[in-house]
Amino acid sequence: MTSILQQQDTLLRVESFKPDNTSCTINEYLGQGGMKIAVIEKEGSEIKVYAAFANQTPGCAVSLAVQRIVSKSLSSAYSNTHTSTDTSHPMYTLESAGWEELAKVLPAYLKRILSPTTNDAAKAELLDTDEKPHSLEVMYREACRLLYLENAQRALTPDQILQYHRDVYQLRNLRLVIVGEHDHLPQIQNELDSFARLSLDPVRPPALDTIRRHALKETMVTTVEIPEEDESVGKILICFFGPDYVNMVETSAINILLEYLRSSLASRLMTDSADNETLGKSLTWDWMPQSQTVIRLWLMQVPTERLEVVEKRVTEILQDTADNPVDMHRMRECIQQEKKQDQLEAKTSELYFPYSIISEWVSDNGDDSTLRKFQSLSEYGTLEEWTGENWWAFLRKLMVDAHHVSVLGKPSRELGSLG
Structure with missing residues (x-):
């Protein structure tokens, strides 16, 4: 096991099991840079990739702004992508026709998430949104502002938004879940390893490694x-x-x-x-x-x-x-x-x-x-x-x-x- 861990170009499978009363199998891999990948083998299932990052404050304005710029970067390159608007965390979804296509697309797709377009036009779009949230979104965002002190700041600059992206959108914070009829992840490990080596920052900023506990002092x-x-x-x-x-x-x-x-x-x-x-x-x-x-x-x-x-x-x-x-x-x-x-x-x-x-x-x-x-x-x-x-x-x-x-x-x- 130690020798496998020392190989910098190899995915390490750390878990494999079949959940009770189901027809699927779940395999867990550890990739370079701390990236975690789960593959769910499910018969008759098209290949879908779900990507999400840990350590994001729920309903946070800066998180929502980052989600907008990443989503725009993805949609400009891929028609088969989707970004969820879950209030607890953004989740990015990619659909693929098969493992061969996924091997070609996935590294570039992930690179766009970790390094979205951030030119002057993109920065302007961060603050110039025509988003009109419905009433329930308005209310939950207000609740988040009171629940989490991190959300109290209403005015954001493009630099603050991009710094948040650099701090949170790191490989060690990334979880990939791939759903497919068969598990062929090891066959595309070279593509993933190449992506990981290119994406690793020589000097990584400090990740938000502590789960923050919140307690209200008053109603x-x-x-x-x-x-x-x-x-x-x-x-x-x-x-x-x-x-x-x-x-x-x-x-x-x-x-x-x-x-x-x-x-x-x-x-x-x-x-x-x-x-x-x-x-x-x-x-x-x-x-x-x-x-x-x-x-x-x-x-x-x-x-x-x-x-x-x-x-x-x-x-x-x-x-x-x-x-x-x-x-x-x-x-x-x-x-x-x-x-x-x-x-x-x-x-x-x-x-x-x-x-x-x-x-x-x-x-x-x-x-x-x-x-x-x-x-x-x-x-x-x-x-x-x-x-x-x-x-x-x-x-x-x-x-x-x-x-x-x-x-x-x-x-x-x-x-x-x-x-």
């Missing part, structure tokens, strides 16, 4: 105007910091707990008011897969004049819920429902493993953990042993006893007409 509630034609109803976003993404037990527990809370919280908000007025018509929970997860509660079609009242009522209902016994029959149903959904997605979803691997990478920052955590769903066995006291302790830690950020979306017809 913050703010109001922003959002582009909507109907000014009679607005939106509410409530955010809580959750557990580390790499904690498989607790992240699975989030899904189960949110499903348990969803129906009861929704029904009480729909009818629970002194004058029997509906307090909202749509409630959804989700959470963002980043190093420190963020739990988001969205309330839609809330009467504009009741936004503050409803936001406060949500926290009261959560407190009241934690003060009453857990319906363990209902909780067990939620556990089984979530487990079956996970099993189904692992079998059928093209994106299940690529997204899981990418999310693990951008969250874990490339420590010594392996992808073996995706081999089984053993975390559900642990959760089946949780008692009511365990569940409510988890609820109190995450939401009831924790500070949060709330963004009240006040509709503006004027902003809506500008979109």
